[in-house]
Amino acid sequence: MNGADEQLLTDLFRVITLIRRSFDRAMTEQGASLAQTKILMCIKAQLGTARAADIAEIMNLAPRTVTEALDGLEREGLIQRVPDRDDRRVKRLAITPAGEAAVAVTEPLRLQLGGKLLKALNPSERRHFHAALQKLLQGLDDA
Template sequence: MPDRDNLIIRYGRIYMRLHRLLDRRMAAEGASLARTKMLLFIANRAPARAADLADFFNLAPRTVTQAIDTMERDGLVRRMPDPVDRRVKRLDITDSGRQVIKQTEPLRLELVRQAVDVLTEEETQQLDHILTKLDEAITTRLEDGVPSWPPCDAQV
């Protein structure tokens, strides 16, 4: 039986390899994976706050502010006042931002399709089931509670 720690390490490595591959291939086509992901987030959750992006992507607020500044300068997003809290700005995507998604999303989706096409329909369903179970376990056992560290069986 495979070692569980190694399975998680392999899963992380595969994720990072795919992420780097997507980033390189999109950059070769003049697109940006990071920008596309942020634009998709804003488009799907508008009007979003910069703090929402920082939380979702686990980025420093300053990093998100710089990215938003650039996207706003490029006419891809616009800042709007929050109707409840005047200190907060909300983000919305512009028509130009939607056009960028329309141009870059097919490439990203095609690369993902090529990566997972090796799986049968049954394997895809199994992977979906496994990922759901892992996600639920992390949510209920780790995020909601306080995990013990180091693990009880760890050699110190």
């Protein structure tokens, strides 16, 4: 890898880090962090059938990481664990009204922040950037 490639990767990782920090800070101020919002949306998409193991698989996270995140969401009153009707050993995840309210505020904010971010690129630059990202993703899928 040459110096220009190394700088490109450094800049890419810096952009990713700054985007996450910026989004997370703004979203946390409104009720749920970026990570919490992602988990809440994942639970919501499962329509009350999700288990911690399902969330870990969908989000490609370690089960312990998901358990700790769910513990925090439960402490904050954003989710609740509900015993499965057919197997009392299994806990299903449900979003509380407070969790629904957090998603209702933070998800539109995430989209708004993304729109502001992309305004730095003109439509042609966005198309080229998207195409380059697709190639990177394909390369990762192939690896």
